[in-house]
Amino acid sequence: MPTSDAPADPPSLRVRTVRLEDDVDLLTHLPRDLTAAWLRHGQGMVGVGTAWTCSTSGPDRFEDASARFRELAAAARIDDEVGARGTGLIAFGSFSYAAASPRPSTLLVPRAILGVHDNDPFLTLVAPAQETEADGSVPAPLEPTDWRDLFGSTPRNERTRVQIDPDHTPDEYQELVRRALGMIEEGAAQKIVLSESSTVHLEQTQPVATLLQRLADSYPTTWVYHLADVIGATPEMLADTEQGRLFSRVLAGSRPVAEGAELAEQDRRAFRSDAKELAEHAFAIDSVTSRLADLTSELTASVEPFVLRLPGIEHLASDVTGQLREGVTSLDVAGRLHPSAAVSGTPREAADAAIAELESRDRGGYASPVGWMDAEGDGQWAIALRMAHLETPTRVRVQSGGGLVAGSDPVLEHAEALAKSRPVLRAIGRQE
Numbered sequence: 001m002p003t004s005d006a007p008a009d010p011p012s013l014r015v016r017t018v019r020l021e022d023d024v025d026l027l028t029h030l031p032r033d034l035t036a037a038w039l040r041h042g043q044g045m046v047g048v049g050t051a052w053t054c055s056t057s058g059p060d061r062f063e064d065a066s067a068r069f070r071e072l073a074a075a076a077r078i079d080d081e082v083g084a085r086g087t088g089l090i091a092f093g094s095f096s097y098a099a100a101s102p103r104p105s106t107l108l109v110p111r112a113i114l115g116v117h118d119n120d121p122f123l124t125l126v127a128p129a130q131e132t133e134a135d136g137s138v139p140a141p142l143e144p145t146d147w148r149d150l151f152g153s154t155p156r157n158e159r160t161r162v163q164i165d166p167d168h169t170p171d172e173y174q175e176l177v178r179r180a181l182g183m184i185e186e187g188a189a190q191k192i193v194l195s196e197s198s199t200v201h202l203e204q205t206q207p208v209a210t211l212l213q214r215l216a217d218s219y220p221t222t223w224v225y226h227l228a229d230v231i232g233a234t235p236e237m238l239a240d241t242e243q244g245r246l247f248s249r250v251l252a253g254s255r256p257v258a259e260g261a262e263l264a265e266q267d268r269r270a271f272r273s274d275a276k277e278l279a280e281h282a283f284a285i286d287s288v289t290s291r292l293a294d295l296t297s298e299l300t301a302s303v304e305p306f307v308l309r310l311p312g313i314e315h316l317a318s319d320v321t322g323q324l325r326e327g328v329t330s331l332d333v334a335g336r337l338h339p340s341a342a343v344s345g346t347p348r349e350a351a352d353a354a355i356a357e358l359e360s361r362d363r364g365g366y367a368s369p370v371g372w373m374d375a376e377g378d379g380q381w382a383i384a385l386r387m388a389h390l391e392t393p394t395r396v397r398v399q400s401g402g403g404l405v406a407g408s409d410p411v412l413e414h415a416e417a418l419a420k421s422r423p424v425l426r427a428i429g430r431q432e
Contacts, residue, residue, distance in 0.1 A: 010071040012129035013051060013109070017080040017087040017122055020147060024114065024121035027216055029151040030209035035110055036092035038372055038380070039216045039224040043117060045086050045372065047110025048150055051126035052091075055104035061095060062335025062369075065107050069331075072109070073375035077129065084117045085242065087124060089375040093331070094227040094384065097339065097363035098352070106228050114151045123147050154213050160204040162429035164398075167197050167360060173417070174410035176358050183354050184406055191283045191345040192354045195401025196417045197361055200428055205393040214427040219311060222423075223371075223382045230365040232387025233423050235310055236342065238369055239333035239381045246296055246322045246333060251308065252284035252342045252403055253277035253316035256419035263314055268307055272316070276407040281305050281316045283405070287341035287348070288320050295336060296322035313419050329377030334369040342403065343367035343383060364389055366399045388424045398424050 026039060026046060036047035052072060056064040069091050080088040090113060095105040113124040168176065173196050180192045208226055215233040216224045222233040240247040255271050257263055263271060271277060285301055292299055299322035308317040324333070344367075345351025355363075365384050373379030388396040400420035402413050 010068065010075050011052060013072065013076045013089070014127050014129050015076055015078045015080070015089045015124065017082050017124040019082050020121040020123055022121065022147070024116055026114065026116055027213050028154050029114060029148070030154040030212055031150070031152045032155050032207050032209055034209055034226070036108060037212050037224065037226040038092065039212065040222065041220050042216070043119070045090065045113050045115040046151065047092060047108075047113045049111030050108055051111045051128070052109040054107050057096070057099075057101070057104050059099040061099070061105045062331060062338070065093065065095075065105060066329060066331045066335070069107055069373065070377075076375065078375060082120070082122045084120060084122065085378075086115045086117050086372070086374070087122055089126070090124065090372055092227045092372045093381075094230050094365050094370045095338070095368045096365055097368040098356075101362050101364060103229075103362065103364040108227060112150045114147060154209050155207045157204075157206055157210045160202050160206060160429040162203065162425075163201040164425070165199045165201070167199075170414055173414050177404060177408065177410040177413050180354060180358060180404050181406070181408060181410075184404065189345050189347065189350040189354055191280060191341060191403055191405045192351050193341075193343050193345050193367075193401055193403045194355070194358060194413070195363070195366065195399055197366075197397050197399040198421065200388070200396045200398055200425065202394045202396070202429055206428060208390070211427045215423060218427070219386075219423055221310070222386065223380070225370050225382065225384070227370065228365070229390045230370060230384055230387055231390060231424070232384055234370075234382045234385040234387070235308060235315065236383040236385055237380065238337055238340070238383050239330050241324060241330040241333065241378050243378065244324050246292075246320075246324050248288055248320040248337070250281075250284045250288055250318045250320060250340070250342060251315040252281040253305070254402060254416050254420075255314045256415055257312060257314060259312050259422070262309055263307075268314070271314070272305065272307060276405055277316055278305075280403045280405045281318065283346040284340060284342040284403075285318055285320070287346060288337060291336050292320075292322060292333065295328050295333060296324055298323045312422050313416075330371075330373050330379040330381055331377070334371070334381035338369055339367065340383075343385075345403065363399070367401075386420060386423045388428070396428060
C-alpha cells in the first residue's frame with residue numbers, strides 16, 4: 001500500500017543562505033503566517049511558506065520520509081555562505097505516534113527561514129529551480145531588501161478566556177490507571193505510559209506566533225516547536241546528531257511542584273533514590289541503548305540519573321551519547337527509537353496494545369518525533385510532549401501523561417498528567 005502522497009521524481013530546489021548583519025531577536029519576529037518553528041534559549045529557526053512538503057503514513061513512514069528528503073537534497077542546488085548549523089536546505093518534520101494513525105506524518109521545507117545559531121543570524125531562501133533566473137540567482141520577490149518584509153513582528157494578544165473539557169473525570173482517569181496497573185500485575189507489561197487529553201475552547205483566537213513566544217519566554221530551556229497541527233515546549237531530546245555524534249536525553253520519573261517552587265533538598269534526594277522512579281527510568285534508558293546498538297558505536301549513558309528542574313515539575317534525566325555508523329541520519333535514529341519506553345512502555349508491543357485499549361483517542365502527533373534535518377542528515381528530533389493539537393482557530397486539544405510501573409499511585413499519576421499540561425494551557429489562555 002502506498003504511504004506517500006508525493007510524485008516519484010523530486011523537484012529541483014535552489015537554496016540560498018546569507019549572513020545577516022542585523023541583530024535579530026527571533027522571539028520578536030515570529031510572523032502571524034509562520035509555517036514552522038524550532039526555538040531554544042532564544043535561538044533556532046522560524047519558517048514561512050512552503051517550498052516542498054511530503055506526507056507519509058504507515059509502518060514505513062520514517063523510512064519513506066527520509067528517502068524522499070535524501071532524493072530532494074541530492075537534486076538541490078545549495079548556496080550556503082554561512083555554513084552553520086541549521087543553514088542550507090532544512091526540512092521540518094512532525095510524525096504521528098501510531099503506524100495506523102489517520103493523521104499523516106509531514107516533512108516541510110519552508111520558502112524562507114530566519115535563524116540564529118551561536119548568536120549569528122542568517123536568512124535562507126528556497127525556490128523551485130524553474131523560478132530562478134538563467135544564471136541561477138534568486139529572483140527579487142524571494143530576496144527582499146529587508147528580511148523584516150518576510151518576518152514581521154510577533155503579534156501581542158492578551159490571553160483569552162478558555163473552557164477546559166477533560167476526556168475523563170479524575171475518578172475515571174484514576175480507574176484507567178488502575179486497569180493499566182492490573183495489566184502490569186498480570187505480567188502483560190512491565191511499564192505502560194498512559195496519557196490524558198483535554199479539549200480547550202478559546203473565547204478568542206490566539207495566533208500561533210503568540211503562543212510560541214509565550215512558551216519560549218516561560219520555558220527557555222525546552223525545545224519549543226510548531227509544525228502542521230502541533231505546538232509545544234518539550235524537555236526531551238530524542239536524537240540530536242552533528243557530524244556523526246549522537247546525543248539523546250531521556251526523561252522518566254517525575255515530581256510535580258508548585259509553579260515558581262522546587263523540591264526541597266531532602267525531597268529531591270528521596271526522589272533520586274525512589275525505587276519506583278528508578279525502575280521506570282531504567283526501562284526508558286534500556287529502550288534507547290538497546291535499539292541503537294547497531295546504529296552506533298561508543299554508546300554511553302549517564303552513570304546515574306540527574307534531576308532536571310523545570311517550572312512546575314522535576315524529572316529524572318539521563319544523557320546518552322554515541323558515534324553514528326556511516327550513513328545513519330538523525331531521522332533514522334528517531335525512527336528507530338520511536339516509541340521509546342518513556343512514552344510507550346516495556347515491552348513496546350505490549351505497552352502500545354494497552355495504550356490502544358485504554359486511551360479513547362488516537363494520539364496523532366503526541367509523544368512522537370518532531371524536529372528538523374539538514375541535507376547531510378544531521379538534525380534534532382525531540383519528543384512532542386507538553387503539547388497541543390491545533391484543531392480549529394478556537395479549539396485545541398492538550399495531551400500529557402506519565403509512566404506506570406508496579407507501585408504507581410493513581411492519584412499521584414493523575415496529578416502528574418495535569419502538571420505536564422500546565423505549560424500549554426497557560427500559553428493559550430486563562431480559566432475564569
